[in-house]
Amino acid sequence: MSQPIRVLHIFGRMNRGGAETFIMHVYRHIDRQKVQFDFAVHSPLPGHYDDEIRQLGGRIFILPRPRLRGIVTYEQALKRILQIEGPFAVVHSHVHFFSGIPLAVAAQAGIPCRIAHSHNTHDGRGNSLFRQFYRWYMRRLIDRHTTHMLGCSCPACEALYGSGCWQDQRVRVVHYGIDLTPFESLPPDRRALRRKFGFPEDAPLIGHVGRFDVQKNHRFLIEVFEALLSPLPAARLILVGDGPLKPEIEELVAAKGIQDRVLFMGVRPDVPEILGCLDAFLFPSLWEGLGIVLIEAQAAGVPCVVSNVISEEANLGIGLLHPVSLNASLDQWVEQVLRALRSNRPDWEVRKNALQRNGYDVREAVAWLEECYVNCSKCQ
DSSP states (O other): OOOOOEEEEEEEESSSSSSHHHHHHHHHHOOOTTEEEEESSSSSSTTTHHHHHHTTTTTTTOOHHHHHHHHHHHHHHHHHHHHSSSSSSSEOOGGGGHHHHHHHHHHHHSEEEEEEEEESOOOSOOOOOHHHHHHHHHHHHHHHHHHHEEEHHHHHHHHHOOTTGGGSEEEEEEEOOOOOOHHHOOOHHHHHHHHHOOOOOOOOOOEOOOSSSSOOOOHHHHHHHHHHHTTOOTOEEEOOOTTTHHHHHHHHHHHHOOEEEEEEEOSSOOOHHEEEEEESSEEESOOOOOOHHHHHHTTOOEEEEEEEEEEEGGGOSSSEEEEETTTHHHHHHHHHHHHHSSOOOOOOOHHHHHHHHHHHHHHHHHHHHHHHHHHHHTTO
């Protein structure tokens, strides 16, 4: 039997972020007799998915951090990986503007398939003259050296490849597909799941899943929840995730005296079940490529109150997405949460059909990516 082609994914670190979770969904479902994944990461710290990657047959290579060691050292290290650890048919980069560097190295190394993948609408780095030049230069490298330009949504594509990117046949939206199986098995009675986690059975449960950083807007989320306690004093807030701002948010919660109403649950492997416990999902992000957790929350039947920066592509069209302007008052946010709590929850068949109709069944993304990887490998 011939060996599977190898795909090298470039990530900062394999933690439970949206892009990483999506690629792991793909990895679990792709035909690993045909395609095998490896990962080159920018951090020596272990990632949440590292053990599973190795169990699935993948390898993890540590690249020197370009900010600490310089671009030349980074390029040399990546070139050695491509030469010694290959052959690789594909380099698939997920590091936004910085993708220009590894994809240029891949082109010089003769890798036939070179994919840039945009997972966000903003890099969160400000708008200094240096940053503007950096974005312009990296866009040029991406344009010159990629064979495919992918994005999780239309706005994510335009953010990385430019507003005129749709004239380029290399550009394509590949939606964040999810595994539908864990959601299909969620019990309709949420009290049973709540007993499993020790949540109150009858109190309104509001949830959020996301990394504790500026993008996710946790400070405002806490403000909304505090205001919600006025009409709903028994409500609880479930926060899943980790990140650099977590201690700051924990201090804020304590300063407001609502620590007995907010549960910090850390990084979890059982997000579908936690979503199945919720009455509403709160997601006031400052920017998003798409937000895979919004797809998961709708798959669980949870009404989602979201900021108006969220792409319409995240809306499954079954009445579960409720956008609110980031400029709206706290009262308007609270009213939208109360309205979401009163809304009807569509049954599983309705949700399943909407997920498949909108391209969010992981099998669709797997089929397209597998064909892309295999066809490119034939060009070697």
